[in-house]
Amino acid sequence: MTETLFDVERIRKDFPILSRELPGGRPLVYLDSGNSSQKPLQVVNAMRDHLEHHYSNVGRALHVLGSESTEAYEGARDKVAAFIGAPSRDEVVFTKNASEALNLVAYAFGNPLAEDERFRVRPGDEILISEMEHHSNIVPWQLVAQRTGATLRWFPVTDEGRLDLSGLTELVNERTKIVSIVHQSNVLGTVNPVAEVLARARQVGAVMMLDASQSVPHRPVDVAALGVDFVAFTGHKMVGPSGIGVLWGRREVLEAMPPFLGGGEMIEAVWMDHSTYAPIPHKFEAGTPPIVEAVGLGAAVDYLTSVGMDDIRRHEHELTEYGLAALAEVPGLRVLGPKTAEGRGGTLSFTLPEVHPHDVGQILDDAFGIAVRVGHHCARPLHLRFGIPASTRASMYLYNTTDEIDALVRGLHHVQKVFG
Amino acid sequence: MIAESLYQELILEHYKHPQGRGLREPYDAEVHHVNPTCGDEVTMRVRLGDGGKVLDVSYDGQGCSISQAAASVLHELATGSTVGDSLAVVDEFTRLMQGRGQVEPDEDVLGDAVAFAGVAKYPARVKCALLAWMAFKDAVARSSA
Ligand SMILES: Cc1ncc(COP(=O)(O)O)c(C=O)c1O
Numbered sequence: 001m002t003e004t005l006f007d008v009e010r011i012r013k014d015f016p017i018l019s020r021e022l023p024g025g026r027p028l029v030y031l032d033s034g035n036s037s038q039k040p041l042q043v044v045n046a047m048r049d050h051l052e053h054h055y056s057n058v059g060r061a062l063h064v065l066g067s068e069s070t071e072a073y074e075g076a077r078d079k080v081a082a083f084i085g086a087p088s089r090d091e092v093v094f095t096k097n098a099s100e101a102l103n104l105v106a107y108a109f110g111n112p113l114a115e116d117e118r119f120r121v122r123p124g125d126e127i128l129i130s131e132m133e134h135h136s137n138i139v140p141w142q143l144v145a146q147r148t149g150a151t152l153r154w155f156p157v158t159d160e161g162r163l164d165l166s167g168l169t170e171l172v173n174e175r176t177k178i179v180s181i182v183h184q185s186n187v188l189g190t191v192n193p194v195a196e197v198l199a200r201a202r203q204v205g206a207v208m209m210l211d212a213s214q215s216v217p218h219r220p221v222d223v224a225a226l227g228v229d230f231v232a233f234t235g236h237k238m239v240g241p242s243g244i245g246v247l248w249g250r251r252e253v254l255e256a257m258p259p260f261l262g263g264g265e266m267i268e269a270v271w272m273d274h275s276t277y278a279p280i281p282h283k284f285e286a287g288t289p290p291i292v293e294a295v296g297l298g299a300a301v302d303y304l305t306s307v308g309m310d311d312i313r314r315h316e317h318e319l320t321e322y323g324l325a326a327l328a329e330v331p332g333l334r335v336l337g338p339k340t341a342e343g344r345g346g347t348l349s350f351t352l353p354e355v356h357p358h359d360v361g362q363i364l365d366d367a368f369g370i371a372v373r374v375g376h377h378c379a380r381p382l383h384l385r386f387g388i389p390a391s392t393r394a395s396m397y398l399y400n401t402t403d404e405i406d407a408l409v410r411g412l413h414h415v416q417k418v419f420g
Numbered sequence: 421m422i423a424e425s426l427y428q429e430l431i432l433e434h435y436k437h438p439q440g441r442g443l444r445e446p447y448d449a450e451v452h453h454v455n456p457t458c459g460d461e462v463t464m465r466v467r468l469g470d471g472g473k474v475l476d477v478s479y480d481g482q483g484c485s486i487s488q489a490a491a492s493v494l495h496e497l498a499t500g501s502t503v504g505d506s507l508a509v510v511d512e513f514t515r516l517m518q519g520r521g522q523v524e525p526d527e528d529v530l531g532d533a534v535a536f537a538g539v540a541k542y543p544a545r546v547k548c549a550l551l552a553w554m555a556f557k558d559a560v561a562r563s564s565a
Pocket residue numbers: 034035097098099100134136137182184185186211213214234235245378
């Protein structure tokens with residue numbers, strides 16, 4: 001086995017919150033990064049520096065601060081573009097979060113302003129998602145279906161928590177307008193086989209989108225190599241701030257889409273009765289954008305790059321292997337999703353017999369300072385699929401350690417003692 | 421450990437061995453209440469008799485220990501009591517739960533339900549404790565209507 005050079009203790013020092021004490025002197029064990037990640041000093045300082053020295057509105061101010069702020073904002077776009085291998089910086093659209101990025105794309109479908117045939121939706125056309133989606137990649141498509149009379153369909157999920165592709169050729173067919181699936185599941189950890197689905201989508205001329213909210217933070221993602229049309233992700237899960245998300249789209253497809261929100265900065269010229277629109281990406285960025293948040297996201301991708309996305313993936317893979325083995329020791333515990341670390345990320349969701357997840361989470365927090373998420377994690381249909389109302393989820397990131405997994409397992413034994 | 425004060429022995433006992441659980445006939449009113457933030461739910465039926473007597477409180481549901489134990493304790497307190505007396509307990513229980521841990525519970529009124537006092541310090545869990553009790557209040561109002 002190769003010795004890993006990943007220095008997690010050094011990384012933890014970049015995240016001051018990880019060494020804070022909780023009331024009662026408990027140390028914090030943060031296992032909720034799938035929900036939102038913590039922020040390193042590098043991000044906090046970059047945002048603070050911008051606010052202290054460079055802040056002004058972007059795009060429209062001619063003064064020194066205006067140009068410095070614009071440069072920082074647009075510089076963040078360059079960084080994000082490089083981070084995800086975007087062929088062009090113009091293909092990176094800043095949004096509020098992943099949900100807005102998904103809605104932005106969904107809004108184009110069946111929109112009377114969309115002249116491109118790919119976005120025309122008629123009754124009987126189909127939209128394809130999967131049973132393992134986050135609500136953010138379900139509800140926008142339900143709305144499209146309701147507006148247009150299209151049929152919403154979905155890939156089922158296997159008992160092991162993988163996408164069931166056995167019906168691929170029937171599910172992706174001549175009527176399919178868009179296939180939008182999660183890249184890495186926020187509950188199961190499953191990493192989905194994009195190429196296979198994309199190949200079929202291309203055969204039938206369907207557009208394809210990936211919800212990469214849980215993959216971009218955790219593994220190297222190259223949008224050009226993936227070859228899909230759209231990728232959505234969100235800043236706060238990748239050591240960046242909340243309030244900013246990203247839609248990457250292939251230039252040609254973004255250009256074929258109608259605007260989403262109307263307002264300042266998204267226009268070229270405005271008359272009282274009509275307008276012409278700015279080129280991408282600004283066509284999709286109406287109003288004053290999240291400026292400081294973009295700066296923070298730029299610092300976040302710098303930070304992740306300096307640590308190394310390959311190393312982050314490897315570290316999390318090791319934690320996942322360790323975590324799956326450790327959880328298997330807890331009597332009766334049932335892991336949702338793949339039982340091995342192959343093709344899966346460090347999201348460990350599980351149930352304990354006879355103990356409700358809210359009680360699990362409460363005791364882990366109260367007694368041990370362990371922060372996990374409990375509930376359906378915005379993936380209710382997936383929980384219904386597995387016949388459970390809720391689960392407990394421990395999700396890991398670059399700063400987590402095997403000691404923290406040990407603490408989780410000790411905590412779970414305690415939970416079982418309380419309810420034994 | 422704060423959790424110790426939340427998970428009182430009595431609560432755990434009722435969770436593990438719920439009293440009067442299961443929906444029964446006959447009944448005068450049935451209600452279904454859910455807590456959308458956590459998905460806890462309860463279906464509750466009440467059967468009233470002469471003189472405002474509560475003949476039966478039957479229920480079914482799913483959720484955390486707090487919500488399920490609260491339903492069980494409610495069943496014990498309300499069955500055989502009167503509408504007036506049981507609603508007085510509901511009011512006192514509600515006052516306790518919404519008191520942010522600052523309210524001194526009236527043990528004479530609350531009986532076993534006093535075990536839930538610790539829940540009041542957990543705003544996120546107060547709704548769990550109140551779920552069945554609000555459902556009961558609703559069901560009584562509907563059957564007397
Ligand atoms: C897979 C997935 N998609 C979408 C989202 C939505 O992200 P946001 O709330 O930042 O829009 C999340 C996170 O909650 C997620 O895990």
